[in-house]
Amino acid sequence: MNSIANKIIETRKIKGLSQEELAEQSKISLRTLQRIENNENNPRGKTLSLICNTLDLNLEGLLSTNRSQPFKITTKFFDFFFLAVANLILVALLGFMTIDSQANFNSRFAMVLLSILIPLFIVNFTPNMSSTERLLKFGFGSLLYFIATLSIAGFVTGFLSGLFLCMLINLSMLYFGSQLIHKK
Structure with a gap:
């Protein structure tokens, strides 16, 4: 049917x-x-x-749901794949620019800026998404990386390198960024 x-x-x-x-x-x-x-x-x-x-x-909504039915599973798979890749890229940047032995002040400062700007970019292009949903979809990589860093490198290394600060900024901007961008 x-x-x-x-x-x-x-x-x-x-x-x-x-x-x-x-x-x-x-x-x-x-x-x-x-x-x-x-x-x-x-x-x-x-x-x-x-x-x-x-x-x-709504006539238009009814017609559009009928047309998009066969592509629903494929679309969900690609959405999940994109989110996973986006999260991996973001945490790879965080780790490479902060915790790497070659990281200096400039790379750590750049990562703090990126920890602000990338989530704000995400918030700007997902205005209909709730803060919690955005945090879960785009911040789960940071949470996993935080746990991995704690277990492998330890808290002191993660804290002194600035990695945990960047993660905190990243997650905060994902959650509270809509309030900064969409002030009324």
Whole structure:
């Protein structure tokens, strides 16, 4: 069954309407509605518009969810893959520019700046995401790297190199950055 039919049935039941009541209020025939819900035919523009108006559904949203259905799993996989790669790159930069034996004051200062600017860039391009969701999606690499650094190099090395400071700044900017950028 396609998602348009599912959404119509689901919304009709939530609103407590029978097929007869929905058909009457939408000014379409009962048989047309039954064919749509049974996935025997796809509703045309006017019929779908009448049903959406009666059920208070967003027509564009209903049509777009129907088109994107086959790509949902693939999209989620690529989203997860991108997030994992982005987190790995960010923590690799943190480690390389701070804890590396060749790191000097300039590289550590640059990493502090990047720990501010990269999360602000992320916050700017994810305005509809909550702070907690952003922290979990883009900050999990820092949390894992913090635990790995504690267990391998120890707290003193992580603290004196500036790595923990950069991680703290990074995570803070991911969480509180929307309040800095989107002040009203």
